[in-house]
Amino acid sequence: MTSERVIVSFRELGMQLRSGALSPVEHVTDTLSRLAADTHNAVITLDAERAVEQARVLTEELARGEWRGPLHGVAVGVKDLFDVVGLPTRAGSNVLADAPAADADAPMVTRLREAGAVVVAKLHTHEFAIGSTGDAAATGPALNPHDHTRITGGSSSGSAAAIAAGHLTLALGTDTGASSRTPAALCGVVGLKPAFGTLPTERVFPLSETCDHVGVLAADTHAAGVAWDVLSKTHGTGGRVQAPDVAGVRVGVPVDDYWRPLDPVLTAAVDTALESLRARGASLVEVRTPMIDELAATYSVIVGTEAYATHAMWLADRLADYQGVTSERLLPWKEHPARGYVDALRTCRRLASAMRQAVGDVDVLVLPTTRLRATRIGMPEVDIAGTAVPVRAALSALTLPFNLTRWPAVSVPGDVTDGGLPAGVQVVGVGFDERGVLCVASALARRV
Template sequence: MTSSDMPSLLELGMAIRSGELSPTEHVDDVLQRLAADTHNAVISVDAEGARAQARALADELARGQWRGPLHGVAVGVKDLIDVAGLPTRAGSLVLADAPPAAADAAVVARLRAAGAIPIAKLHTHEFAYGPTGDIAATGPARNPHDPTLITGGSSSGPAAAIAAGLVPLALGTDTGVSVRGPAALCGVVGLKPHRGHLSTEGVFPLSETCDHVGLLTADVHGASVAWDVLERAEGTGGGIQLPGVSGVRIGVPVDDYWRAADPAIAPVVAAAVERLRAAGAEITEVRTPMIDELAATYATIVGAEAITTHEAWIAERPQDYQEATRTRMASFASLPATAYVAAQRTRVRLVAAMRAALGDVDALVLPTTRLRATPIGQEEVEIGGVAVAVRPSLLALTLPFNLAGWAAVSVPGAVPAGDLPVGVQVVGVRLEERGVLRVAGALARESAAYGLKP
């Protein structure tokens, strides 16, 4: 266990705007936290740049200038996303000699313009090609709830940094699970927006047709504030919807595909559904008979797009890849183009069929992952005498919504203090980001309730 006493984004914003806390004091505090990281979440820190930006933002406040709720707030960035002045190494020796980025990625530039302070690059599963967070040139990231367990991936560092109270806001990427899975396993909030709603410019690609930029925070309100700022050039938190689900049509998928493997997960999700019912949501069971065929397209699409990026490097310098990454990518080197095109056509057809099958449902509520955090490096776990493969179990319940491009958020479910976190996923069928965050807000609990004791 560790301490997570980082103030929320709401508290930080209010304290900085009122003058109770200066941006420079906040940055100094975050730098101390980052220096004390014991979870292998931190890759590099821009202390000089962060302090300079904090001083400039403090001067603006002294002149009565306020850029919004992220003014002076430190932000961590997954080491797949460019931050000017820091190298992007993507968790790999392939990019060990990468020069500092010349410019911010589009999402980082938007946060910086809103007054946020990009302060550190955070751990990623190598090239984002994995859901565990324990394969990288710098070694595995470690779960703040138990350092022998995985954080989930590939946004491993962002999730660990939020859960451990190192930063109040972090940017990640999500190609199949990579924001929501780590959020679920670390007990924080992870938002994957609708595809295309945040630019991927300046983000190292894994799968151009499945990649999404997302964000992680300690609570749903913080995610709503950050989303409002990222989504609108004039966003100042005023676009947040009040939590409330009266009349919202919630679908609960009941096909075998959607079942969790860990028996601790289903009761937590069922309790979340009942909380929504009690709050006025209309709950209905739904079936998705096409889901197995749709999900089967994912590996082909992502693998084909990944090997297209990496083929020359794998041929020229295979030793610079972690073995698991190299092996998985290389397996797609001989994939015929017809297989890739067929997978994309099947994807389009079955996403439409899934939407039609869900009828007038506004959102789905289901587990984020089939498993809770598992031991680092362990490829299988035994549950009820049955061996369960970790990697596909972490991907299965989230990847359909990357194929569909729908907005989705993972929020911590209610578990006893000291138990491992369980993620509850809210997926927008008819709802976009503000809508899924509004539903998630009805389930919101602070991450401190999930075993991160002072």
């Protein structure tokens, strides 16, 4: 089943709002109607009354000639890991079914509001963000707008689905190993993971303090750039968007077996992206990362141990309230020795440094976002040339290393040679920061 999708660019929406062709009240009201009729299980709850009132205030500001910037009057969604004042944070779990309404916004939500964005909804998340598929939650699986039998990816499942469906142009997500970039890739939208620590995670339900990042899901790279400008600066308005000039940029192409996807369409998407960058003046450099398998192996130990520490009491008292796949992932870490956790942290730091030395001469890396495209809902494995491939691992293997190195990374839609499900191309900052990464990504941009 493929749903009808009408995608409006962020730039076009902003021009309509600023010119008065569309008022914030009209835009927000229409968005709320779209979200109320959503068929992708992307929406957890609407904040309709508060959103319309905020839109009314913003409409009056425009009438007085007051403009807060490109987010003025733009409806946004928020993954249900963030606190939004007046709404409960349930994190996709029955464990938090009785959670009280938050008494304050997360800092990232506050910054969006101050820049003129209107928070209209909390959106679906894989339970407690412990999963890259988006199909394990108290409210059931999120459905990919390109095909309702397919996963959205996770854990920012609702954010990606709502944008791919055309309901929103911008949403907040998180990214601990894949959670913004993988659903962006599978749903055909843009997913940005900034460098570690650049955006505060206060009032965002934690998965791993070592690897948690706030993320941005967007309809296009322009929207992601505006959101980054707003979120990264206390008084950011989203006013500066860098032109996609890539002449002279050194692009690293990882050639180790680890980085190879399992779908030839993904290989072709990256090849097309690389050729496009070369044609625009970038230079391509093959890079090798002999430490990558050992570095990646530290991820499950670090994240698993830290996640178990967060959930230990609930697992002891309320095990039945967890989705089975979630508790199965958490419980094995109950007896994991402290030495193993500390060893993993030390190994991670050592090998992250070694990886930077190995690729440090390039500005960015360009590679697939995932090893697979969207699989069918509920399938833990897929057959690839007679080999059973675990879906969860295939969806996070190419993204999680950059949570360990803590570098900025963005997934953008790539060329799809078979006309089928979306393909994600990942741009990772080595010498470049978030704005540089988005500049390169913009050079690859195509409509979702």
